Amino acid sequence: MKNIKIILGLVFLTISSIGFISCEGDDSGPATVDGPPVINRVTLAINDSTTTVGLRENMYRIYGENLATTKEIYFNDTKSYFNPTLVTNTTILVSIPKETPYFDASDELKVVTSEGVAVIDFPIEQPAPEIDSFSPVAAGAGEIVTIVGSIFEGLESVRFGETEAVIVSSTSTEIQVEVPEGIVQSYIFVETLGGVTQSEQAFGFKFVIYDDALKEGWWVGGWDGSEDFENTEQVKRGDFSIKRIYNGGYSGFQIGNGGAPLPISDYSAVKVSIYGEQNVGNLRFSINALNEQELGVILQVEEGQWNDFEISLDDPALIGENELEVFSQIVIQELSGNSNVIIYIDDLGLI
Template sequence: MKTLYKNTISLYLIGVCCMLIFATSCKKEKEGQGAPSITRVRTLVRPGDTNVTPLDSTVTSGDVGVTYVIEGVNLKSTNKVEFNGASAYLNTALFSDNSIIVMIPTTATWINQTGKLTLTNSYGSTSFSFSIKQPAPVISDLSQFAGNPGDVITITGLRFDQVSSVKFGTTEARVVSSTSTELKVTVPTGALGAVSVTTPGGTGTGPYVSYDGVVVPILLPFGFRHLFYDDQITAGYDFNFGGADADVNNTEMVKRGNHSIKLTYTGSYAGYAVGSNTPVDLIDKTYVKFSIYGTTGTEGKVVKVALGDFDNRNVSVVLHAGKWTNYVVPIDRFQSASQPGKPTSVNWIGFQELSGNAPETIYLDDIGVY
C-alpha cells in the first residue's frame, strides 16, 4: 500500500511538471505570433540615468543615426524595420514582444519622404506615421574666402535642401542657385566673418580647417581686416633670402583675381616675406589667413609661417600638392619663450621652406590678417 501511495504521488508531481512545461512552451511559441502593431515610438532613457527625463518621451519624428524604442504587440519576430523605405539594422537581442530598439539608418531620407515607419514579421506588416527630421547643414569648403561685393562664390557641403538663408557674418547674401551639396551666392557689401547656411534642419557654419592636420580644425572666417597681398602687394614691400625667387605678378596658378605669388625655393630653408610700410595693429585681429598651392613633390612638406620674426614668432604648416589650401592660424600661437604673448603689431608675414626640399615651388595668394 505504501509503495502504491508513493507511486501515485510521484506520478501526480510528474504530471504537474509536464503541464507547467507545456504551458510555458505554449506561451513562448505564442510570443511574436500574429501581425505586428505599433502603439508609439519613444526615445531612450539616458544610460545610467534613474530619473525620468525628457528623453523618455513619445515622438512622431526622429533624427538619422539616433536610437529609438518602438512599442506595440507581436514585435519579437520582427524581421524588417523601414524608415521611409530605408532598412534599419536589427539586433534581435534588443527585441521583446512589446518593444524593439532600433537606430534610424543614415540612408533614411527626409526629402520627398513618405513619413512612414514600416515594421514587418512573417505574419504581416504595419505602418506608423513617423517622419525623418532634416539634419543641420554642413559647410565643407568655399571657392574663395575673400571677395568683392557682387562676386559669386560657391559653397560646398551637405544637406543644403530648402535653404532659407546664407549669411557672411551678420550680413545676408543672395542665393543664386542651390542643390543639396552646392550653393552659389553673391557676396554682399560688408561681408566679414563666419559663413552660415540655414535650412529647416538648423544652421551650420564653416568651413573648419587644420593648418597642419594635427591641431583641432578652426573656423575659417570670410574676408580680411588687413591684406598684405591681394592681386598685388598692398601698400608695402617684399623681400627674400637664402635662395628664394618670387614672381608677385604670376598668372599661371591663381586662387582669386588675376595674380598670385609664384615662390620658388632654390635653396633649402630659404625664405620670403611680404610687408607693410606701416606696422599693422593686431590688437583687434584674431587670425593670420593665406592660401597656398603646392606643386608636385610638396605633399606633406612643411613651411614655416612667421610674423615679423622667423626665430620666435612662427608656426609650421603642412603643404598639399595639386590644389589650393586655405589656412587660418590664430595670432596668439605666434609666440615662444623668448617672445611670449600675442604680438600687438606686425610689419611682415614670412614663408620659409622647412623640409630641406629645394628646389621647390609653391604659389601664394590672399595673404593677410582677420
C-alpha cells in the first residue's frame, strides 16, 4: 500500500509539472500585466511576415508586451474595432478600417491599455485609385475628358491605352485630361502613388461602323471596284481592315445603315483611319448621298502610312445648307482619276 501511494504521488507531481510547463508557454491563459504596453513589431496576419506599413482593410498581428488590457487601437488616429478574444498579453489581431486616412496623416499606430499607451511609426499605404466613370465616352483629339472616382491623390499619369494624356486638372475625386492624338478606342489608365487602375469601360466611338466587321444591318454599295472586309495585309487595330480597290477613276466605296436610325444630334463627327497603298490621290468623303450635290470633305491620304481623319458633322463642306436629322450612309470616292487605286479602311465610327 505504501509503495502504491508513493507511485501515485510521483504521477501527480509529473502531471502537475507538465501542466505548469504547458501553461507557462500559453499566453491565452490569465496574463500578468507588469506595466505600460510595448509594441515590438507588426506582421501581416496572412503569413506573419514583419511589415512597417499597412493597407486599409487588411488584417495584421501586433506583437508586444503588456497588451492583455487593450482598450483601444488607432491607425492614423482612426479607431479600429478589434475582437477582445483575439488579444493576449503579447499579441493582438486587428484589421485596419476602410476609412483610415493615408494622405497627410500622423502615420502612427497607437495601442491604449488600462496601464498606458504605446505608439510606433506605421504609415498607411495609399490604395490603388478607383475609377467610377468618365465623360464623354468618346471625343476627338484635344477635347477634355473628365474622369470621376476616388483616391486620385499623388496622381502620376493618365493614359489612353499606352498613350499618355495631358492632365489639365486633378483633385482627389476628379481628373480632367486632353484626349491624345490618334486615339480610336482604348481603356483609360489612372496611375497614382498607390498603383494603376484600368477603367471598366473602353473610351472610343459612340457608334462603331467598322471594327473588324461591318456593323450588323449595314449594307454595301459602291461602283467600279471591290471590297474585302476581312483583309489582313494592312491593319490599324484588331485583326482585320477593309481593303478597297478602285478599278476605275472616280469610282466609289459606299456603305449604308439598314438598321435603326442614327439621329445626327447624338453625334459630333465621323472618325476613320485610311492607309494609302497604291496610286492614291485625294479622296472625297461624303454622307447621305450628298455627294450628288458636289458636297464632301477632301481627304489627303499619304501613301505608306495610316492617316487618321475626324470629319465634323456640321462642316459646311460636308452638309452644305442641309439640315440633317439622321445619318444614313457614307461614300468615299476616288478623285485622282487613277485606276487600280488601293486603300485600307479601319476604325470607322461616330463620336
